[in-house]
Amino acid sequence: MLNIPIWLLIAAAVLVLAVVAVVVVAVLRRRPPKGSIKIQAAKNDYAAIARILLEGCGGKENVLQADLSDTFLRLKVKDAALVDENKIKSSGAVGVFRPGKTAVQVVLGDSVQPVFGQLQEQLK
Numbered sequence: 001m002l003n004i005p006i007w008l009l010i011a012a013a014v015l016v017l018a019v020v021a022v023v024v025v026a027v028l029r030r031r032p033p034k035g036s037i038k039i040q041a042a043k044n045d046y047a048a049i050a051r052i053l054l055e056g057c058g059g060k061e062n063v064l065q066a067d068l069s070d071t072f073l074r075l076k077v078k079d080a081a082l083v084d085e086n087k088i089k090s091s092g093a094v095g096v097f098r099p100g101k102t103a104v105q106v107v108l109g110d111s112v113q114p115v116f117g118q119l120q121e122q123l124k
Helices: 006-030 046-056 085-089 109-123
Strands: 063-068 072-077 095-097 103-107
Touching: 046 085, 046 109, 063 109, 072 109, 085 095
Parallel strands: none
Antiparallel strands: 063 072, 072 103, 095 103
């Protein structure tokens, strides 16, 4: 047998397992999860995105206030039970957060300003 210290063999085995784990995680992250949400609006169809967001928030009657931040919308709703997060995500939103009982934050990224403009039009 080779004259290699046992600790070196163990270290090499741990390194190989770590590399395999990183590769497996990277591959799994690229796959959409089972039952993933189908995007219902084209990326640049801001009116459709705003319409789907309003539907997901329970309709324009349920939205009390809308503001924007750098990458997300801040919405205040009357009835939080009417908010459908999956519907909101189907607009192409990156994420939906609910920091309060009637607060909804929708992460949109760079498209937040044109979507906000369309949302304002549809809320009139």
